[in-house]
Amino acid sequence: MKTLSPLQLHRLSYKPALPSLLRNIKEVIPLKHASKKNEKNDSNDSALAELIPHMYSLPHLHFERGETQMKFPALKVGVILSGGQAPGGHNVIAGLLDALKKLNPASRLIGFLNGPGGLIKNQYIELTEKNIESYRNQGGFDLIGSGRTKIETPEQFEAAGNTLQKHDLDGFVIIGGDDSNTNAVFLAEYCKKNNIGTRIIGVPKTIDGDLRNAFIELPFGFDSASKIYSEIIGNLAKDSLSAMKYYFFVKLMGRSASHLTLECALQTQINLALISEEIAENKYSLFDVVQQIADLVCERAKANKHYGVILIPEGLLEFIPECQAMIKELNIYLSGQKGATGQLRDKNGEERKELLRQHLSEASMHCFDLFPEEIQKQLLLDLDPHGYIQFSKIETERLLISLVEKELSERQNKGAYAGKFSPQPLFCGYEGRSGLPTNFDCQYCYALGHLAVLLIQHGATGYICCITDLEKPVDKWGIMGVPIGSLLHFEMRKNKKQAVIQKALVDLRGAAFGKFKRVRENWRIQDAYISPGPIQFEGPPEITQNPPITLLLLRG
């Protein structure tokens, strides 16, 4: 049976261009380079030095073209996909294989199955041209699967190390997000300490866009996902404008950070986009957010516009202090008091509140009261296996609709609003993770795969692949290796101080948010909607080579 569409078939023959330095990696040599100040990790030096002594003070690696074509021994490299899907993952693998074969045709690539678990359990397949050829430039992670297991316990490190040794791997590539790359440096440290020769290299992946810093301009997958969502949002905006009767409340995937929401807002120019980071900075309450939306609806109603589009980042509620506080108090009560859930289950709405009032602060009780009864019930009774509230299960777009409806009906009663409010909830989520990657992501990922091989070839371990100048044409992209240790900082995770790569939130002082802030006022009432349309693979560069707006604004 046919399992590739005409477009999938067509994409198999797409040849991603490479940055000029990666075109012939046999010629490329490390550049002797004095570490610049900003390349060093200058926080928590001693604690980090103790934690990852071999990985802490590594230099950044830069490369240049050498004089001669060198000869290289065959390499054996392993690879895993880790965490959520992101368009382009298969092209990192294709880049790895092609680069390995260019170095030496006898090189081999081993794909461990279903994420870090495959390394721990030594489940793998050998990746050859034959089994990757139908995955080139395709979406999904289905070639070798992915998983969310972390290598954390001493036993897991030992098992992972054993697998690396058993296969006698020269290199091991972890394609993942912030946590997976944090994991990579600890695995690198473990290998160094235990004289395992495998070099560990990370590749920055996540549609959420929150793995970026002074060096990593963007993780792969973000471009494709933001374009898939922008197509949908642009279509909804056009529909909203045409039918003139619906308010679309669109929640966007992206975990905590609002990068995807900001990018999609700039791409589509819809009426309102909530940016969690700004809401946190302004210390807005849930009530404030509802007022903001209701104000928009009322203002537009005065212009006889009873339609619109509102973007809501997935992580919104986490950034509203009172919601955070309420969840914390509820968790203490529910997990601390035996039988609390059972007691709550047997009561009706009013009795339940009476009971809660004895355990929550006044502010938290007020916040709880704002929630519709259905969501209250869901919060209290649908706990995770550890007895904690499943905050992420709240459908924020529906919660906001329900609160805005209530607010508007109160305003209507006071004569402050007249109009018909027809909201439609929507979630732009899973469909963005496994679509066909854009030309940008195809090329970016293919280059990342090549760079990973280059780093392994030159003995680097504990490094993350970093392609720079992504806003320029592909041949002008730069390459470097960034020591992951230099990206670590300490933060509290699960009540423990841990060294992790910090999730990058939207920079409220950055150029992208600055631009959004300057123009968004114009989008509220007048309809400046843009419809980016479906991702295009063929045609002139303006429709096929258009990196994210937030990337173009990276340097202001």
Place this chain on the structure above:
Amino acid sequence: MKTLSPLQLHRLSYKPALPSLLRNIKEVIPLKHASKKNEKNDSNDSALAELIPHMYSLPHLHFERGETQMKFPALKVGVILSGGQAPGGHNVIAGLLDALKKLNPASRLIGFLNGPGGLIKNQYIELTEKNIESYRNQGGFDLIGSGRTKIETPEQFEAAGNTLQKHDLDGFVIIGGDDSNTNAVFLAEYCKKNNIGTRIIGVPKTIDGDLRNAFIELPFGFDSASKIYSEIIGNLAKDSLSAMKYYFFVKLMGRSASHLTLECALQTQINLALISEEIAENKYSLFDVVQQIADLVCERAKANKHYGVILIPEGLLEFIPECQAMIKELNIYLSGQKGATGQLRDKNGEERKELLRQHLSEASMHCFDLFPEEIQKQLLLDLDPHGYIQFSKIETERLLISLVEKELSERQNKGAYAGKFSPQPLFCGYEGRSGLPTNFDCQYCYALGHLAVLLIQHGATGYICCITDLEKPVDKWGIMGVPIGSLLHFEMRKNKKQAVIQKALVDLRGAAFGKFKRVRENWRIQDAYISPGPIQFEGPPEITQNPPITLLLLRG
């Protein structure tokens, strides 16, 4: 501020190809043609003859290329968009304008605003190259808006007739679905009877695909919408296969008929697609449908697959006899008994059921009992302004998830199922109505606009534009005018026998459904997912000129 994306801008310069007969409409002449038997309406002859005496027995119109280029006087034509958005509407208008100007540069086109209401109220703008140029090949209906007003009462007919006369229109084009085209023939009859010279022409539009018959192969918009949905579904399938942990329950727009669901199933080869028409023919109950889905989940679980994709047509519940009966009984009770809703509101779930038991049949009560309490409450308390149940507000995808969850947990208790069931509800809806039209829809609509002018030019009224052989290359497409009167039949609407164009449901004996039936068994357990990817505008024909599969299978 920029309000067109690079792709929208790029699409402005796309030149839709025309069928060879429409390339120079000044040469085209009507073909003297003996009406074939199947072209006549042979049901309810006398009743229809009485209702639309001038429109009833018109011949089909065919055309051929004449010998000479003729001279034509300038025409003045009006146009409205009627009903829901469908990609391509703006290209019908572009086709009208270009064809009018080709006939005679002094011709004029008047666009009435926001649907039939604009004709009744004489609200309009003149459409010129200047104001349509930025709408060529674009989605949405925002150039002149649309509306759902019907021309029904004598006053409305009079007002519409007055507007037509006031503007001295030679022709008036209604771009709409089945009801709008029904309306067109009655307006044509009214004009004829009242000596208004305007010729009324219909254009078949609807993403739902339910306006088709022996002559109309497909309404416009269906191709674009089905491809927008198929992109999303293909992405979800790829994600499902990659993450291996979610069941996506995707509801698809399309009103009663399951055309969009069938097309998207053939495009994406997901695990299960419910086809309402088949469920009705088999007289399945809601319980049966739930069993079907639960069986799929259990079978896949045995193959260690705890993920999948299921398509659900929007109109599903309408086709389940017991649901229909329950709604009917509930409506009789709620609208017939004063204060019933108030009584129900004050009660809790159990008391509510007790009360209902006195008013519903056992079968309906059984059906009601199947529904989760939340949906029961929504059904009973969230009535429409006339006091009727809002059946369409039920989120069928969520209802099914909740019922399947219950069924699976019972099977789990019995040891008949083991696995983790993580369902995700989704609705493919509004984003499909206003996307950029495919090349197919751009060309189809542009041709429809030309054909409408040709029909008006040759004096036809009460006709619908019919482009044939749509599965062939554009230059080989055929053209004809089909008298709308020949498409009417009588059915009960709002308790009244009315002459309407019958909505075309999925033909369970047609080749498209036949193909689906033959192959769907293979899609259940093995994953034969296809990812059609985003609509492409540039590139080889296999990715840019690919009409719907159900169209290609039209002739078996």
